[in-house]
Amino acid sequence: MIRFRDFTYAYPTGEAPVLHGVDLEVRPGRFHGLVGASGSGKSTLAMAAAGFIPHAQGGESTGEVTVGDLVVADTPLPDLVTRVGLVQQDPFDQISGARFTVREEIAFGCENLGVERGEMVRRVDEVMERLRIAPLADRSPYELSGGQQQVVAVASMLVMRPEVLVLDEPTSQLDPAGSRMVVEALAAVRATGMTVLLVEHGLELLAEHADELHVIADGRIVAEGPPADILTDPRLDAWGIGRTRFTAAAAEARRDGLWPRSRPLPATLDGAAAGFRAAANGELE
Amino acid sequence: MSTTLQFYRAGDSWVHRLNPVTKLAFVAAVTIAAFGVERLWWPAALFLLLEVPGAVIAGVAGRFVRMVLGFFAPFLVILFLLQGLTYPEPGTVLLHLGPLEVKTEGLVFAGTTALRLLVMVAAFVLLLLTTHPGTLMSAMQQAGLPPKIAYVVSATLQIIPSFQARANAIMQAQQARGLEVRAGGAAARVRRLLPLMGPLLLGALTDVENRSIAMESRAFGRPVRPTAYTVVPDSAAQRAARWAMLALAVLVIVLNTLGVFS
Numbered sequence: 001m002i003r004f005r006d007f008t009y010a011y012p013t014g015e016a017p018v019l020h021g022v023d024l025e026v027r028p029g030r031f032h033g034l035v036g037a038s039g040s041g042k043s044t045l046a047m048a049a050a051g052f053i054p055h056a057q058g059g060e061s062t063g064e065v066t067v068g069d070l071v072v073a074d075t076p077l078p079d080l081v082t083r084v085g086l087v088q089q090d091p092f093d094q095i096s097g098a099r100f101t102v103r104e105e106i107a108f109g110c111e112n113l114g115v116e117r118g119e120m121v122r123r124v125d126e127v128m129e130r131l132r133i134a135p136l137a138d139r140s141p142y143e144l145s146g147g148q149q150q151v152v153a154v155a156s157m158l159v160m161r162p163e164v165l166v167l168d169e170p171t172s173q174l175d176p177a178g179s180r181m182v183v184e185a186l187a188a189v190r191a192t193g194m195t196v197l198l199v200e201h202g203l204e205l206l207a208e209h210a211d212e213l214h215v216i217a218d219g220r221i222v223a224e225g226p227p228a229d230i231l232t233d234p235r236l237d238a239w240g241i242g243r244t245r246f247t248a249a250a251a252e253a254r255r256d257g258l259w260p261r262s263r264p265l266p267a268t269l270d271g272a273a274a275g276f277r278a279a280a281n282g283e284l285e
Numbered sequence: 286m287s288t289t290l291q292f293y294r295a296g297d298s299w300v301h302r303l304n305p306v307t308k309l310a311f312v313a314a315v316t317i318a319a320f321g322v323e324r325l326w327w328p329a330a331l332f333l334l335l336e337v338p339g340a341v342i343a344g345v346a347g348r349f350v351r352m353v354l355g356f357f358a359p360f361l362v363i364l365f366l367l368q369g370l371t372y373p374e375p376g377t378v379l380l381h382l383g384p385l386e387v388k389t390e391g392l393v394f395a396g397t398t399a400l401r402l403l404v405m406v407a408a409f410v411l412l413l414l415t416t417h418p419g420t421l422m423s424a425m426q427q428a429g430l431p432p433k434i435a436y437v438v439s440a441t442l443q444i445i446p447s448f449q450a451r452a453n454a455i456m457q458a459q460q461a462r463g464l465e466v467r468a469g470g471a472a473a474r475v476r477r478l479l480p481l482m483g484p485l486l487l488g489a490l491t492d493v494e495n496r497s498i499a500m501e502s503r504a505f506g507r508p509v510r511p512t513a514y515t516v517v518p519d520s521a522a523q524r525a526a527r528w529a530m531l532a533l534a535v536l537v538i539v540l541n542t543l544g545v546f547s
Binding site for chain 1: 513
């Protein structure tokens with residue numbers, strides 16, 4: 001679906017590349033997570049996946065990014081946005097300002113694509129229902145909480161029916177309640193089988209949803225694999241990523257002999273609960 | 286809440302249901318008509334016979350009067366002071382105020398001008414009170430307003446309160462660090478407020494970049510004919526009424542030129 005081949009990129013304002021020889025494949029129908037420390041190049045990669053690099057940002061690049069059969073650098077941005085939807089960090093900045101109610105805001109992308117009205121109404125209703133924001137339909141987008149605005153931003157992309165959805169740290173500017181709303185929306189997106197690339201620093205969110213994780217450090221992809229493997233990798237600290245609370249608690253317990261020796265460290269709440277339950281039942285080998 | 290939503294009063298009156306373009310045509314027609322006749326009673330008649338009943342039918346009469354007076358009263362005072370006291374043409378002096386003279390002609394001129402402006406302001410107020418801004422923009426786009434111009438208008442209307450909120454947040458952050466914004470004279474206050482503009486403008490510029498990415502993600506500006514989610518009802522009768530109102534306004538000017546109102 002989206003493929004990076006030996007992609008290196010430097011912003012026009014900086015001499016040093018931010019991404020170095022990135023090879024990464026986002027496969028159809030899979031939920032990919034990209035994790036990395038601050039400044040590791042996560043957001044730059046997200047922008048490149050959505051085509052805003054190089055089209056909007058400029059800069060120098062080598063290698064190639066493709067979306068399906070399209071080479072991003074050779075494809076006009078208006079054609080790319082029909083294939084890749086992008087959700088950014090700041091929910092407020094994604095409100096278009098062009099429409100006065102949530103339902104109109106969500107429909108805005110379809111209007112610009114020239115989608116016929118009946119079809120547009122069906123799509124808007126369906127996506128609001130799926131993301132559970134139908135009660136907000138007639139409110140002004142500017143009156144919503146940050147979490148609600150971010151879910152509207154996700155809905156505004158889904159309604160355009162892109163083939164892949166790229167989300168750049170969608171919970172980074174939200175309070176816990178707002179983050180929960182977005183997480184629930186992502187679960188609903190995942191249930192549709194849509195292709196997703198979620199750039200995120202919240203490991204627990206990735207552990208919950210991702211089929212596959214990619215770790216980026218200093219602009220290079222340094223590890224890839226299933227979340228259970230990646231999020232318990234001993235090199236996490238070296239990559240500046242840290243661990244989930246569940247992995248950290250289980251590691252502490254293992255040091256004290258309170259975690260089953262044969263059981264790998266968990267990345268999720270369910271895994272941690274199962275391990276501690278086993279330990280409580282005396283299964284420590 | 287957006288600036289314009291502070292004005293709008295929801296309702297289901299006949300005036301509310303009119304297509305906003307018809308109401309805009311009314312604004313244009315009464316304004317042209319008011320300025321087309323040089324008689325004191327003419328704009329007063331337009332206001333009392335067309336605009337006030339419109340506000341009553343729409344069920345917004347109280348707010349209509351408050352808003353019109355709110356917009357208009359300060360301007361009215363200035364207009365009467367300037368025109369009443371400084372009318373340059375010779376005329377009948379009613380009163381001497383030191384070196385200044387209050388002339389009948391000055392007061393009539395001020396009154397006519399004030400009433401003409403009153404007609405224009407009142408028509409706009411009636412439009413704002415009975416038309417949701419979103420419906421107004423949708424109707425204008427349906428009538429052929431280019432999407433980019435519609436966007437600039439809508440975004441400006443909605444973004445102002447957010448910009449004010451950010452300015453307040455920056456000011457409060459600086460006050461928390463000991464900046465005294467209210468002490469001293471006006472010049473000192475302005476000097477102290479100037480550094481606050483930096484973060485406000487830089488933040489706004491960042492917003493613009495992010496918002497432009499968000500807009501491009503939503504295919505804004507794509508070379509296809511946009512469709513409309515919100516379709517504002519219109520009718521042949523309303524389209525005819527719009528042309529009729531404008532034709533009547535022009536007719537009024539013609540009749541005035543022919544001396545019918547003399």
